[in-house]
Amino acid sequence: MNPIIKWLAVCGVAITLAACSSTKGGSQSGSSSVNSPTPTYTPPPKVEAPKVVEINPLDDPNNLLSKRVIYFGFDQYTVTDEYRAILEAHSAYIASNPSVSVVLEGHCDERGTREYNLALGERRGNAAKQLLSLGGAQDSQLEIVSYGEEQPVAIGHNDEAWTLNRRVEIKYQR
Amino acid sequence: MFKSGTSVNRFFLLAIFFISLNLQAKPLTIEITEGVEMAIPIAIVPFQASPVPTKHNLPNISEIVAADLTRSGLFKPLATADMPQTPYRSTQVKLESWRILGMENIAIGQYRITDDERVIITFELIDVFLGKPLISTTTVETTLAKFRTGAHEVSDRIYEKLIGQKGVFNTRIAYITSNSVSPGKNQFILEVADIDGYGPKPIFTSSRPILSPAWSPDGNQIAYVSFEQNRPHIYIHNLISGKKERVSATKGINGAPSWSPDGTKLALTLSKDGNPDIYIMDLPTRRLKKLTRHYAIDTEPTWSPDGSQIVYTSDRGGRPQLYKLPADGSRSAERITFEGKYNARASFSPDGRYLTYITGNQNIYQVAVMELATLQTTVLTEGRLDESPSFSPNSAMIIYSTELSYSAVLSTVSVDGKVRQKLGLQNGDVREPAWSP
Numbered sequence: 001m002n003p004i005i006k007w008l009a010v011c012g013v014a015i016t017l018a019a020c021s022s023t024k025g026g027s028q029s030g031s032s033s034v035n036s037p038t039p040t041y042t043p044p045p046k047v048e049a050p051k052v053v054e055i056n057p058l059d060d061p062n063n064l065l066s067k068r069v070i071y072f073g074f075d076q077y078t079v080t081d082e083y084r085a086i087l088e089a090h091s092a093y094i095a096s097n098p099s100v101s102v103v104l105e106g107h108c109d110e111r112g113t114r115e116y117n118l119a120l121g122e123r124r125g126n127a128a129k130q131l132l133s134l135g136g137a138q139d140s141q142l143e144i145v146s147y148g149e150e151q152p153v154a155i156g157h158n159d160e161a162w163t164l165n166r167r168v169e170i171k172y173q174r
Numbered sequence: 175m176f177k178s179g180t181s182v183n184r185f186f187l188l189a190i191f192f193i194s195l196n197l198q199a200k201p202l203t204i205e206i207t208e209g210v211e212m213a214i215p216i217a218i219v220p221f222q223a224s225p226v227p228t229k230h231n232l233p234n235i236s237e238i239v240a241a242d243l244t245r246s247g248l249f250k251p252l253a254t255a256d257m258p259q260t261p262y263r264s265t266q267v268k269l270e271s272w273r274i275l276g277m278e279n280i281a282i283g284q285y286r287i288t289d290d291e292r293v294i295i296t297f298e299l300i301d302v303f304l305g306k307p308l309i310s311t312t313t314v315e316t317t318l319a320k321f322r323t324g325a326h327e328v329s330d331r332i333y334e335k336l337i338g339q340k341g342v343f344n345t346r347i348a349y350i351t352s353n354s355v356s357p358g359k360n361q362f363i364l365e366v367a368d369i370d371g372y373g374p375k376p377i378f379t380s381s382r383p384i385l386s387p388a389w390s391p392d393g394n395q396i397a398y399v400s401f402e403q404n405r406p407h408i409y410i411h412n413l414i415s416g417k418k419e420r421v422s423a424t425k426g427i428n429g430a431p432s433w434s435p436d437g438t439k440l441a442l443t444l445s446k447d448g449n450p451d452i453y454i455m456d457l458p459t460r461r462l463k464k465l466t467r468h469y470a471i472d473t474e475p476t477w478s479p480d481g482s483q484i485v486y487t488s489d490r491g492g493r494p495q496l497y498k499l500p501a502d503g504s505r506s507a508e509r510i511t512f513e514g515k516y517n518a519r520a521s522f523s524p525d526g527r528y529l530t531y532i533t534g535n536q537n538i539y540q541v542a543v544m545e546l547a548t549l550q551t552t553v554l555t556e557g558r559l560d561e562s563p564s565f566s567p568n569s570a571m572i573i574y575s576t577e578l579s580y581s582a583v584l585s586t587v588s589v590d591g592k593v594r595q596k597l598g599l600q601n602g603d604v605r606e607p608a609w610s611p
Contacts, residue, residue: 118473
């Protein structure tokens, strides 16, 4: 197993545990005595070897890698600053995991013509790919597929829906 | 929704009571929203069947013809109940009784069904005021399976005689329907139906997007883009053999297929070199010729009817606008739209006089026409998200899709903007209409 994945997995576990305990403390402060069993001391079981729990960093909600959608302005295909950190995290992860491959799905809102939007979606995919490549991801690991306006995530003919639909989804091929 | 004064704000809902030959298929309903003020009064007298076809549940030919003529927006057929008599031979016609009603023309006819299920229709069109036939006894032959086709042929003859241009009642439309079958799961269908909405037939069904249907000039094939292999690839479906073939599956976009007028080539958009450019594919050899070489988006190519020009959408000037190029690539591109921020997806009228396209700004996208001789442009529609305009073969009407109460429906508008109608399915989106040759 790749040492970096292992390392990220361990970090992931640590962060997840921290997140769980803090959430519990916050939301259940008043009712913990009712819901929690009375704490009793149990001696730790004897273990022969420490078990490594593998959590994929991509599935860890506290890892930037779990954020896999970036959004764009109307008729724009420039990645704005707020999404650069996400792409940098993915870039580093993809670069250090040569076996990983990613499809960058480009999407548009429904305004404008369908085939032009197919091209615009590809432009958005290209913009994301460029930043991933800068961080060391190899060309062979990255593919762009534009869906144009054909696969909206939000239904509706308004700004709220349009904002959510102008996006690139980073899809790891597992 | 309706302007008053300028046009007859008639609201015909042609309820479809006929028992469809294909019971599974949902017929499109058709609504004339605006017609011309000077619609021609005409009487289509019920055609006499001899012998009466008791075992077949057939609509009367006159109803189909009257519905066709009404849909054109140029005629005002008389209701059967208001007819003074129901003659089916010219000798039976009492001209005076029709003159009193202000009927300028009446069509009368009869039909018979042979043992081998051929349908033989004979009809006449009579000028009531001259008392002379405009179309003397004419025979149209069809089959029982294509009963409506025979009736549409009668409509075409009457329309051509009185309007002076070819009728398009026997043409078809290809379009895409999209329905949500469960949350996050859609069904896309490429369908073909008669232009009056009858007999819709699914050509291809997929859980992944289908777009950009384009008819071959002979009407036997449809090229389209399908994501069935998770990538936008171009396929050609042969309507005669029912077979389909993948014709382009290069890396990136394979999109916007458009047939050359002679049917031997496809103009298309490929981004295999990293950027969407226009290519011409020779269909017999599948050889590609790259037509545009620009770092901008070049897409949505369309051929002029003489095959000499390609008009396409490009954002090389910063925003999508229309450009034209000789189809042989001998000269460089020339911008042809200057009004408006967004002009895209052009197609020519078959007579070569007009270009129709989508014009828009950030939030409004509508159908426009440009008269090529004068370069004069007119916006024809009032929708917010109008799409995919396509000319009728007689260059008189444009079909397009528009948003209506949260779903997409098909609409037509005459090239002068005076006649409008809506065609719609009961539910789901119906879009990207392409009018058959």
